[in-house]
Amino acid sequence: MALLQISEPGQTAAPHQHKLAAGIDLGTTNSLVATVRSGLAETLPDENGSHLLPSVVRYRLGLPPQVGEEARAALIEDPHNTISSVKRFMGRGLADICKGCSCSEYDFAEGAGSDSSVPRIRTVAGDISPVEASAEILKTLKACAEKTLDGELTGVVITVPAYFDDAQRQATKDAAQLAGLTVLRLLNEPTAAAVAYGLDRESEGVHVVYDLGGGTFDISILRLNRGVFEVMSTAGNTALGGDDFDHTIAQWLAGQAGLGAEMTVHKMRALRAEACRAKEALSDVESVSVAVPRDDGSVWQGELDREQLNALIDPLIQKTLSPCRRALRDAGIELDEIEDVVMVGGSTRSPRVRERVGEFFHCEVLVDIDPDKVVAVGAAIQADVLVGNKPDDEMLLLDVIPLSLGIETMGGLVEKVIPRNATIPCAKAQDFTTFKDGQTALAVHVVQGERELVSDCRSLARFELRGIPPMAAGAARIRVTFQVDADGLLSVTAREQASGVESSVQVKPSYGLSDSEIEQMLRDSMAHAEEDVAARNLREMQVEARRAIEALESALASDAALLSADERTRLDAALEDLRAKAEGSDHLSIKQAIEALNIASDGFAARRMDAGIHAAMAGHKLEEFS
């Protein structure tokens, strides 16, 4: 294990030391990793020179899983152990997955023997959750980046569809944790694309990002103003994409070839591969010949032309337009205010998609950055800023939550607490009361969605507030506070106002992995890597200590004047103590020293923040209040 370097007390690491950071586009079909090198954001190739890693994982008996091209090649011959489009299963229960079309391809084991209801796919290497399969893809990208950049990544920005709900976001973050990545931020894919385009063009005004990927569709409307990307609204469909195009074409092919409804997974995948090939070819040519093997061994030969293709995919493109309409309305924007539409995702290569979207928005569609790479490039730019490589950068991304958050009230109705398209981070408190006399507990059911009935929304989490003093019905005042952080992740607190009884949850989605499951998976993966758990804990705590020390040192360097001599002495003592503990090997005592430092610097943090706000608002104060 490489030892971490900790600078001698009193010495700081070089202030503008370049840190390695990457942007990761964890896609349904392909995944990419990008970074900023010498001021230029670019995607990184693997050892074969390929920038696109197919998001396919193949599990094998007694061997490590294969990821990428090798796994993709096995999709047809080894369908049950080879998982593709796993993004569609993230944060989903089995019932949701079966509503789509692809559940019959895999053998799902309901989470028996575990403490959550995460669906797992049966493979020769055991039951695999979508989070684990995604973690394999992330590990491969991490290794690729660290090899190319010759160093350990400090942190990454991982992109998610803007329309991902809390459960899907949490699942993505869990996968990153399993892969051993530090997530600086979860970034919405359309926003990432806007960053890649925006910085390139320095264009102000209102822009639309239309992102149709392999399995998800997003639409975002943003306003650009001197480096600030303000998302005004977002909408989409997390189960609509190029996969559905393939599926529709495959069905047409099956019909033309006279295949029966009964089909093996093997045949189905072969048919879909042929459909995908034809679809991609038709982006460049007017007509393509197709071949489908029949059950009797003969081969059906036919033609698919653009007109037929358009007729097949038009209903799917139409399905993307109603979220577009809703996003426009939520943003309060008229069509003539839009500068342009940025096209993102492989499916926007389709000429028909470009044509219909251009028609709908009455404006130019931008396709000049590779639609497969643009998201990863934007994420890399954001990662570079967040990790601290560009301290004077003006860029700031203000994003929104895609779906309303609320809680269940009497009669199975939803009371919305935070409306969709609220800018994050956000916090909102709402008061509720008891229903019965003497009621001492309250069940809080957190849901996400736009519908009025709980049953039509996604259930995110349930928890109970216990120990409410007995009172008459309606007398208790229970304040439920929702807080959504900058990653779009929710935490909920409930507190009875009179007694102060409190209960809180970091929302762990109903179809998410529990903390203990993640812990266990981490242990398992470390057993594989022959890494020592204690060593890893120590290492992580030392990194944390170094971060805390650096943060305070840089704060002291700029704002020491805000402290009294006495405060300064106490801070220095806490800092000194942490430095000393970090040299030791007890991760718990390091943790305590970090906490002590945090407490000691609390007031300093508040004063620094005030000073920052005062400085920003200073000019205005004079003109209005003097």
Add this chain to the structure above:
Amino acid sequence: MQASDLTSDYFELFALPVSFGVDGAALSERYRELQRVVHPDRFVNASDAERRLSMQLAARVNEGFRILKDPLARARYLLELKGVALDDTRLDGGFLMQQMELRERMDAVKGAVDAGQRLYELRDVICTLESQLLDELSSSFSDGSPQALQRARDASRKLQFFHRLGEEMAQLEDELAMS
């Protein structure tokens, strides 16, 4: 001002005079300036204390911006600041009649051959009525007397009805566009 104590009012936070009339451009500009200072993206490498504070402040700046930029939310917030209770006001019968008529007109749009035209006309009517209420709010707030504030409260409640009507109109529009 102690911005970080989270209790200052939103006008103070945005360095704007406490008034119903708000300069939209100045508000947006200050919103961006404040977020540049407090947003969690600026504190990724900072101490836990600063990160927590940054999230709370950024949330507060977002909430303030949401309230100050929307006339209805702003009116309700101003009434709250001035200690005027918002709940349970009796609205005059004429207003309720007018609401019912508007709803009937909206229901009649569905299935009509000239649905698009009818919707357009209805939107126009609603727009005019809404802007009358906004004028009423504006003059009542600048008057500032207790009676004027009661008028402002009534107007803001009426505006809420229009707000809901607007949401239903939007839904109807969606249905029409889909069919």
